[in-house]
Amino acid sequence: MDVRRTNKKLFRMILAMGTAGTLVTANVLFTMGTHRHIWSQEDVLTGKLASSIVDTTVEARRGQILDRSSTVIAQEVKAYTLVAYLDDSVRDAKGNPDYVQDAKETAKKLAEVLEGVDEKQIATILEKAMKRGQVQTELGTGTKRLTKDVMEKIEAADIPGIGFVDTTNRNYPTTPYSSNLVGFAAFDEDGQAIQGKMGLELSMEEYLSGTDGRMKYQQAVDGTILPGTTQVYQEAIDGKNVYLTIDSNLQSIVEAQLAKTMQDNNAQAAWALVMEPETGKVLAWGSYPTYDQNTHQEIPSFLDNVADKNVEVGSVMKPFTYAVAIDTGVYNGETTFRAGTFTYTQDPSTGKIIRVPNGTQTDFKPISDALGNDFGEITFDKGLWVSSNVGICELLANYINYNQYVEYLDRFGFFKATEIPFVTEATGVKNVDTAADYLSTGFGQGSSISLLQLCQAYTAIFNDGKMMRPYVVESIQDPDTGTPLKEFEPEVVGEPISAETARKVVDIMKGVTQDGNSGERFRIDGVDMALKTGTGELYNEQTGEYDKTNYTSSVIAAMPADDPKIMVYWGMVSSNITGYSAEPFQEIVKAALIANGVSGANAVQPQNPEQEEDSWDTYEMPSLVNHSRAWMDQELAGKKLNVTVLGDGQSVVNQYPGAGSKINSNSRVLVMTDSASLTMPDMSGWTRKDVTAFWALTGIGVQTSGYGKVQAQNIEPGTPIDGSSDIQVTME
Secondary structure (H helix, E strand, O other), rough: OOOOHHHHHHHHHHHHHHHHHHHHHHHHHHHHHHOOOOOOOOOHHHHEEEEEEEEEEEEOOOEEEEEOOOOEEEEEEEEEEEEEOOOOOEEEEOOOOOOOHHHHHHHHHHHHHHHOHHHHHHHHHHHHHHHHHEEEEOOOOOOOOHHHHHHHHHHHHOOOOEEEEEEEEEEOOOOOOOHHHHEEEEEEEOOEEEEEEHHHHHHHHHHHEEOOEEEEEEEEEEOOOOOOOOOOEOEEEEEOOOEEEOOOOHHHHHHHHHHHHHHHOOOOOEEEEEEEOOOEEEEEEEEEEOOOOOOOOOOOOOOOOOOOOOOOOOHHHHHHHHHHHHHHHHHHOEEEEEOOEEEEEEEOOOOOOEEEEEOOOOOOOOOEOOHHHOOOEHHHHHHHHHOHHHHHHHHHOOOOOHHHHHHHHHHHHOOOOOOOOOOOOOOOEEEOHHHHHHHHHOOOOOOOOHHHHHHHHHHHHOOOOOOOOOEEEEEEEEEOOEEEEEEEEOOOOOOOHHHHHHHHHHHHHHHHHHHOOOOOOHHOOOOEEEEEEEEEEEEEEEOEEEEEEEEEOOOOOEEOOOOOOEEEEEEEEEEOOOOOOOOOHHHHHHHHHHHHHOOOOOOOOOOOOOOOOOOOEEEEEEOOOOOOOHHHHHHOOOOOOEEEEEEEOEEEEEEEOOOEEEEEEEEEEEEEEHHHOOEOOOOOOOOOHHHHHHHHHHHHOOOEEOOOOOOEEEEOOOOOOOOOOEEEEEOO
């Protein structure tokens, strides 16, 4: 064998292969960069593209609405829009036809799964699209932005030709959540985006909505994006996150108690507002009847009871008349007057109101104490305790100057908007021109105000004369960095009375809950309250008369009376004005004291039928993140807490409540570990806030129905779960 010849032959073969490989590689690289063949210069994309360039929108995400502890109130979530495929060439994975062949049959099957959709409308849409030769079509009202649960039900129905397009929708995890205040956002067909429709979602649209971006790319015939062709030339700017002052745990109790108020009293309306009188922060805001913010198909009223309605509030107005008398130096609480009925006339020359003996014929209708009560000869202090209308008339007729009284009404901010940021308001109607209206305004009739005005005015009484503007938005933050872009602080809007006057009014109000007085049933053992009840008549603008069937019944209180930290206003419209339960008000008060960590709140824990503890302790939640399970167990040892550990990891990666939060014995604590897997916890007894915290920690959504606490769940405890799990709980 000639070894040299063989080696030369092998060398030539290797050289040829190397040259060919180099040319192929060069051709590939050249083609990738230029889309042309290196020798022929032919455009390799010719005939491959559906369109040479696709210019599309990069959707911005709408900002979240969160509570003061970062619990999500409103968020953008993945949703699904129905699409019907009409092209007869479409086949499923098994090669079977997968397009709509019978419009009416398809519409019928969809209507069986989708509640409330118009079967005939869907059939019509399909028939028209088929006649026009369309390859696919959407199906109209009720078939867009569906939840994962609904999408899976449709998939299970296995309807030929029905598919889905991924999209987004606005979601409210714990709806109803102050539904008229927060409002809702929905997809707007004209704007082709999710937009606020009412409430804060609408008034804060400029902050919550983002700015869509633009993107270009080249697309092949089969719809795939060609590598290296994507160009984002306008970045999407996501909407800002809005943080509220509201406490979600307290809000959930308000929602439950207002629902109970409506049901137990056959009420037409109910409301509750919880505020810090020292700051004006709103901790809870409820207005009923309410609605489901996720469906928003039936909205009983677009007006919020707290802010949007003019109301003759009744006797909760009386402390302001007392405040005027005290502040102007004409009040003596030990002075007596004759209660029962106030018969009067008016001097035509001076306008002075003159009380005359009962039975005297005058041009004015006598004013009586409520329900025909006659308390006899009583002191002015007792007049407030028993809520005497006659006592108010005596003060306004014989002690308080008319012009001074009207001036004080203005000082207290009545008959004008509070200018609470981002909330629409009614302004009320001042009606004090006649003697009858002047006297009636003193005990909460004749003139109307908004309930928000009333609560703002009460901050002056409960805050040493300083009146605080209510506010419900804490801050507006960048969604990526958490940097506050706008923050809201406590604001003094006036000092209508002196601190001494305010304290004197509070001292008198403390007597309202004593035995035999008008607020006796509202007192709570262990809680020192300054309180006033009120019953008001409802004026019917259509008839021009007062309703003789339904009335407003309400109560406002501040706790602790000697240094008020919490103010609660609760009320309803109902025909039941004497026999209604004080429990909803009391439960809201208890929850409010605990939510704000008020000293002594451990004695007034809201009712829990499963709880047998007689004493309650308050703790500060430690920071558990980045610590071991063993360290966590040691840190929480000795504290009476309901701890649920999520995952079987050995290190803590997240927690609820957050570090530094005030918690009480038997509060629920959720701890997320560095585990690769999760199992379903036993959610029995969990509140909406607990469920929402689980969602936030794990990223696994939970669908809730009902009010109160979790009574049933569709997935057994211990079952493996992940992001695709469909968790549903029922609350009662």
